Amino acid sequence: MCLSFALFKLLCLRYAGYSLPQKAHENAWKLIRNGLLSHEDGYKRAFRVVEVELTLLFDFFYTKYGIIFHPGWLTTKLMELMGITIGIWAMRSLLKDHHRDNSNCNCLLTTMLNGLSGDIFITGLIITSFIIMELIQYFFLSFSEWAKMILICQKYVQKKSWQETAHIESIIRAICGVWLLKPWEQKLHQYSFLDSYFYKPYGLLKNRIMAAFIDQTRDGQRQSPPIQLSEEVKQAVFHALKLNNGTNLENGHASLRRNNESKKLLWACRLETET
Known part of the structure; x- marks a missing residue:
C-alpha cells in the first residue's frame, strides 16, 4: 500500500x-x-x-x-x-x-x-x-x-x-x-477494426440531445467485450521487464530486435503514436 x-x-x-x-x-x-x-x-x-x-x-x-x-x-x-x-x-x-389536529382544517389532502x-x-x-x-x-x-x-x-x-x-x-x-471498487478489474478492453467497421449506433442515442448525457459513439466505434488478463500475459510482461536492463523503455525497439523484425517494423516505432 x-x-x-x-x-x-x-x-x-x-x-x-x-x-x-x-x-x-x-x-x-x-x-x-x-x-x-x-x-x-x-x-x-x-x-x-x-x-x-x-x-x-x-x-x-x-x-x-x-x-x-x-x-x-x-x-x-x-x-x-x-x-x-x-x-x-x-x-x-x-x-x-x-397526528395533527384537523378539527379546524377542512382540507384533508395533506x-x-x-x-x-x-x-x-x-x-x-x-x-x-x-x-x-x-x-x-x-x-x-x-x-x-x-x-x-x-x-x-x-x-x-x-x-x-x-x-x-x-x-x-x-x-x-x-x-x-x-x-469494494476496482476501476481496472484486471481486464483488457479490445477493439477490432474488422468486426466494428460496419457498426452504426442507434439513432436514438446518437443525437444532440443525448450528447449532453452520454458519450457519443461514432460509426465503426464499437468496443469488443473485455477479457480477463490471463496469468500468461502477466508473466510475459514480467519477464520482458526483467530483460530490460536500462531505466528507459525503448517504445518497442528492443522487442523487435529480439524477434529479428527490426528491418521490417522499426519505422513504426519512430512515429508519434503507437497506433
Whole structure:
C-alpha cells in the first residue's frame, strides 16, 4: 500500500508536467527490479501494486477522496456524524407526534390514510434518504484505498502503540482485506477494426440531445467485450521487464530486435503514436 501510494505520487508529477532527476529514475528502477521483480512469482505482487496505484489515480481524478482525507479529516467526519445523529433525533421527534389536529382544517389532502401528515411524511422521507446516503458514503470511505493508506502509512507505522496492539492490527487487516471498487478489474478492453467497421449506433442515442448525457459513439466505434488478463500475459510482461536492463523503455525497439523484425517494423516505432 505504501509503495503504491509513493508510485502514485510520482505518476501525478508526470501528469502535471514535472520531471524528476535522472537519479530518481534510477532509484525507482532499482526498487522495481531488485524488489518487485526479484522473485519468480513477483509478477503477482507487481500487478497488485499497479492495481492499487491505478485505483488511487482514479480516485484522484474522479472522486473527492484526495480532498476529504486532508489533515484533520477525522475531526470533520466526527462533526458530520454528530450532525447525522442530531438529524435522526430530530426526525424521530418530528414523526413521534405526527397526528395533527384537523378539527379546524377542512382540507384533508395533506393527511394520509394512516393519519400521518403528508408534509411530515415527505420531510421524513427526505431526511431518511439523506441519512442513508451519508451512511453509504461513510461505508465506502472507510474501505477506500485512501483510508487504508492513512491507517497504515500515517497511523500504524508512526505510532508504536498501534504496532503493539493486536486488536488494532486485526481491524486494519480486516479493512485492507475488503476491495469494494476496482476501476481496472484486471481486464483488457479490445477493439477490432474488422468486426466494428460496419457498426452504426442507434439513432436514438446518437443525437444532440443525448450528447449532453452520454458519450457519443461514432460509426465503426464499437468496443469488443473485455477479457480477463490471463496469468500468461502477466508473466510475459514480467519477464520482458526483467530483460530490460536500462531505466528507459525503448517504445518497442528492443522487442523487435529480439524477434529479428527490426528491418521490417522499426519505422513504426519512430512515429508519434503507437497506433
